[in-house]
Amino acid sequence: ELKVEQNPLFLSMQEGKNYTIYCNYSTTSDRLYWYRQDPGKSLESLFVLLSNGAVKQEGRLMASLDTKARLSTLHITAAVHDLSATYFCAVTTSGTYKYIFGTGTRLKVLA
């Protein structure tokens, strides 16, 4: 069964600092997604990563995918308060084609 783990689960960081969220998954996957969720709100799509070595950037967020290591990273550069949210990765499984979500990382950026 595919398992998706994120770490850290909670992250409190100062504005202006850099940090990385990690997403590990246990079996071969076709594609990987990153989502953001604000408190009480729905999920907003951030990135879709389709192949090994894929890198995508939007503003202060950059996501990458290493399919051999079964690892994706979401790097935050010079964090600002507006980035405070919960970030989820999700992978689709080869064969069953289900979306499996990670545990989520709750990010709090302190002014």
Next chain:
Amino acid sequence: KAGVTQTPRYLIKTRGQQVTLSCSPISGHRSVSWYQQTPGQGLQFLFEYFSETQRNKGNFPGRFSGRQFSNSRSEMNVSTLELGDSALYLCASSLGLAGYNEQFFGPGTRLTVL
């Protein structure tokens, strides 16, 4: 382009009752998936419907059921509600099967079971 809509946004029910939630996908999207989100269990996949057929199912009891109509709108039903069914229920739509396509999420229905 309108996004995914869900109704109602909030519901309060009592144990033993049943509830029906509705989801309208983005126009042109043929797949609708349902998820349950709770603080303890996180985001859990319930089921996916594509072309009016259930294509995938998560590990939930038979009290949870769904259906999809010819216009791709979907409903989810929970019978004999339990306290543990209190959750945010999210619906997501995609052009094709979720395993091959990006999903877009609705605002959710927050269900409280008393």
